[in-house]
Amino acid sequence: MEQVTLTIDGKEVSVPKGSTVLDASKAAGIGIPTLCHLENVHAIGACRICLVDVGARSLQTACTYPASEGMKVVTNNPRVRSARKTVVELMLSAHRQECTCCPRSLNCELQKVAKILGIQEHRFDGEMPEQILDTSSPSITRDSSKCILCRRCVTVCQQVQGVGALFPVDRGFETAIVPALKNDLIDVACVMCGQCVSVCPVGALYEKDSTDDVWKAIADPTKHVVVQTAPAVRAALGEEFGMPAGTRVTGQMVTALRQMGFDKVFDTDFTADLTILEEGNELLHRVKNGGTLPMITSCSPGWIKYIEHFYPTLLPHLSTCKSPQQMFGALAKTYYAEKAGIKPEDIFVVSIMPCTAKKYECQRTEMSAHPGIPDVDVVLTTRELGKMIREMGMDFANLPKGECDSPLGLSTGAAVIFGATGGVMEAALRTVYEVVTGETLDNVNFTAIRGLEGVKEATVKVGDLDVKVAIASGLSNAKKLMEKIKNGEADYHFIEIMCCPGGCLGGGGQPIPTTNEIRKARMGAIYEEDEHLTIRKSHENPAVLALYAEFLGEPLGHKSHELLHTHYTPRAKYPETDKEEVTTGGE
Amino acid sequence: MSAHQCGCEGQVKQAQADEAEKYVKLAQIIDEYKGQRGVLIQALHKAQGVFGWLPEEVQIKVADGLDIPLAEVHGVATFYSFFHIIPRGEHTIRVCLGTACYVRGGKQVLEQFEKELKTKVRGTTEDRTFSLEINRCVGACGLAPVVTVGADIYRRVKLDKVPEIIAKYTGGK
Numbered sequence: 001m002e003q004v005t006l007t008i009d010g011k012e013v014s015v016p017k018g019s020t021v022l023d024a025s026k027a028a029g030i031g032i033p034t035l036c037h038l039e040n041v042h043a044i045g046a047c048r049i050c051l052v053d054v055g056a057r058s059l060q061t062a063c064t065y066p067a068s069e070g071m072k073v074v075t076n077n078p079r080v081r082s083a084r085k086t087v088v089e090l091m092l093s094a095h096r097q098e099c100t101c102c103p104r105s106l107n108c109e110l111q112k113v114a115k116i117l118g119i120q121e122h123r124f125d126g127e128m129p130e131q132i133l134d135t136s137s138p139s140i141t142r143d144s145s146k147c148i149l150c151r152r153c154v155t156v157c158q159q160v161q162g163v164g165a166l167f168p169v170d171r172g173f174e175t176a177i178v179p180a181l182k183n184d185l186i187d188v189a190c191v192m193c194g195q196c197v198s199v200c201p202v203g204a205l206y207e208k209d210s211t212d213d214v215w216k217a218i219a220d221p222t223k224h225v226v227v228q229t230a231p232a233v234r235a236a237l238g239e240e241f242g243m244p245a246g247t248r249v250t251g252q253m254v255t256a257l258r259q260m261g262f263d264k265v266f267d268t269d270f271t272a273d274l275t276i277l278e279e280g281n282e283l284l285h286r287v288k289n290g291g292t293l294p295m296i297t298s299c300s301p302g303w304i305k306y307i308e309h310f311y312p313t314l315l316p317h318l319s320t321c322k323s324p325q326q327m328f329g330a331l332a333k334t335y336y337a338e339k340a341g342i343k344p345e346d347i348f349v350v351s352i353m354p355c356t357a358k359k360y361e362c363q364r365t366e367m368s369a370h371p372g373i374p375d376v377d378v379v380l381t382t383r384e385l386g387k388m389i390r391e392m393g394m395d396f397a398n399l400p401k402g403e404c405d406s407p408l409g410l411s412t413g414a415a416v417i418f419g420a421t422g423g424v425m426e427a428a429l430r431t432v433y434e435v436v437t438g439e440t441l442d443n444v445n446f447t448a449i450r451g452l453e454g455v456k457e458a459t460v461k462v463g464d465l466d467v468k469v470a471i472a473s474g475l476s477n478a479k480k481l482m483e484k485i486k487n488g489e490a491d492y493h494f495i496e497i498m499c500c501p502g503g504c505l506g507g508g509g510q511p512i513p514t515t516n517e518i519r520k521a522r523m524g525a526i527y528e529e530d531e532h533l534t535i536r537k538s539h540e541n542p543a544v545l546a547l548y549a550e551f552l553g554e555p556l557g558h559k560s561h562e563l564l565h566t567h568y569t570p571r572a573k574y575p576e577t578d579k580e581e582v583t584t585g586g587e
Numbered sequence: 588m589s590a591h592q593c594g595c596e597g598q599v600k601q602a603q604a605d606e607a608e609k610y611v612k613l614a615q616i617i618d619e620y621k622g623q624r625g626v627l628i629q630a631l632h633k634a635q636g637v638f639g640w641l642p643e644e645v646q647i648k649v650a651d652g653l654d655i656p657l658a659e660v661h662g663v664a665t666f667y668s669f670f671h672i673i674p675r676g677e678h679t680i681r682v683c684l685g686t687a688c689y690v691r692g693g694k695q696v697l698e699q700f701e702k703e704l705k706t707k708v709r710g711t712t713e714d715r716t717f718s719l720e721i722n723r724c725v726g727a728c729g730l731a732p733v734v735t736v737g738a739d740i741y742r743r744v745k746l747d748k749v750p751e752i753i754a755k756y757t758g759g760k
Binding site for chain 2: 167168170178182573575577
């Protein structure tokens with residue numbers, strides 16, 4: 001590749017042609033502060049923090065300025081420092097600075113940049129833009145008074161997720177990032193994935209905090225409070241406590257949950273195994289009986305909401321299986337309630353999820369085994385769990401390793417890998433292969449379908465059948481597969497789709513930041529966890545087998561249909577408009 | 588019930604037919620740009636040419652037809668001051684707020700119009716007679732403060748002239 005050589009602060013550096021000054025400065029080991037830049041996703045020079053002196057009449061933004069041969073860049077002189085400082089000071093003048101009670105306090109990029117630039121006073125005291133505080137969504141809260149208009153959320157929502165729920169409206173001082181037609185988030189086609197939250201540099205977008213509800217339930221002696229944790233949480237929670245990305249903290253997490261006062265610490269992995277048995281059998285049933293193919297996974301609530309809004313005609317392709325979270329909730333308030341002799345209404349189910357869309361999923365009316373009682377009461381994100389553990393003052397990294405409770409806490413390696421893109425498919429193949437052929441798999445590792453690639457395809461020989469599979473993560477990648485199905489060009493049997501890039505390990509509820517490097521590290525932890533477990537196939541989970549023997553009967557049986565399967569609802573792509581009530585008000 | 592005698596039924600039917608015709612034209616505009624990139628502003632411009640403004644229904648049709656998120660269509664429609672997302676009045680009043688007009692009292696004149704018309708800048712009166720806008724210098728600073736109504740120009744406008752100017756277009760109504 002053609003290289004260009006330039007000097008940055010007197011240091012010579014060679015970078016591939018087409019690199020930006022920001023890339024080059026990174027290669028030279030020189031830090032340039034940024035606020036709007038998002039590697040490989042977003043470089044629009046909007047925030048003006050990365051200004052550098054390239055010898056031109058005006059300062060240039062390093063994130064957009066191309067590095068060229070012989071160029072001399074100065075990243076730190078009085079002119080640059082003063083310009084950067086003024087930019088941040090102006091930003092702060094229109095930013096609601098309630099840092100002590102902001103959800104992003106101590107993990108705020110604006111706070112960090114202000115500190116780096118040595119800002120110690122409010123130089124500009126001026127008018128504040130009108131605050132839009134949107135709490136309509138069960139998943140995501142928007143607070144425009146913190147927004148710095150960096151547009152990362154806009155790019156992620158539109159380019160990465162292909163949803164386009166947010167965009168800037170109006171101009172100048174009135175500019176605000178809002179959903180279509182200035183509606184509340186709940187009234188537009190938002191999938192609630194929280195990728196916008198994950199990239200927001202400040203506290204303008206954050207999950208709806210439910211930690212108080214959980215503390216209340218734990219303190220209530222009439223409630224039997226059980227908790228389930230999703231596979232991806234254990235591969236990321238350590239980051240909340242400064243541990244390097246990719247540290248496995250399953251044991252510490254279990255101990256922490258027990259110390260917090262949960263009556264039982266269970267595992268969503270248990271119902272992930274159960275999902276494989278139900279979904280695997282559903283696939284075989286569809287293949288044998290000419291059902292709708294390709295069949296598509298239904299674990300990811302952001303993905304479900306996406307297909308309901310954007311491809312409602314393809315809903316019959318979805319597996320009817322509830323997500324592992326909801327299967328868990330349904331079983332906790334039936335099977336477990338019976339077994340433990342506790343009334344379902346006295347059981348309080350808390351989920352710890354890497355996801356904001358799960359907060360929405362648990363509120364869907366169809367997700368209750370007993371009318372009026374939700375199967376899952378509260379969903380917390382990985383970040384919220386981190387917050388609660390900090391409130392407890394625990395030394396998380398040094399907690400002794402605990403084990404989940406029986407029976408809903410027993411699981412296999414096949415369940416753990418649900419947290420990575422391709423994991424559900426791999427787990428399903430491990431089971432389907434053995435169920436169909438009656439033979440034992442020599443190698444349970446289907447490495448061809450692992451990795452962060454957006455769309456993956458494979459053909460797997462299962463007995464006489466060549467099973468064609470595809471995997472997508474990130475909704476813009478899902479869209480590619482949906483278009484193929486729509487145009488009759490998809491001859492797959494089975495498709496796995498995860499809403500967030502990389503799968504749940506990159507979910508909108510995971511510790512901030514999530515970068516590709518961090519995704520890779522979390523993925524490593526997940527596969528490591530799988531390797532370390534003795535049972536690595538869902539159909540060998542003894543607790544799941546006992547569940548069928550004692551309670552469910554058989555996969556796809558009557559009870560399964562009642563408790564573990566669901567239906568979907570076509571939703572509108574556009575919000576309702578009120579033709580009669582046309583405002584003529586102006587500004 | 589007896590049939591309508593007042594003739595308004597015919598008027599309603601005519602209005603519905605006019606509206607339907609506008610949507611036929613909109614469909615043609617969208618067809619013209621379908622599948623192309625970078626055509627949103629042109630499409631909105633032509634759509635506004637048909638409707639006079641950009642109702643939400645129209646924004647949705649454009650978004651759907653061009654496969655662009657509605658949030659983006661709305662964002663573009665609100666960014667450019669010559670796109671209108673509220674209905675336009677029959678006459679557009681523009682008060683100049685260029686430097687000369689501003690120091691000669693343009694701001695007060697604008698406030699007077701807002702008061703008299705009971706609408707704000709970029710707003711339209713309830714009877715849809717007037718839309719109120721501001722100008723950034725019309726290049727006639729010697730006449731400051733300047734107000735234009737359509738093609739008519741009013742020079743050195745004083746506050747007490749405001750009701751007179753309005754009356755000219757309402758016929759004293």
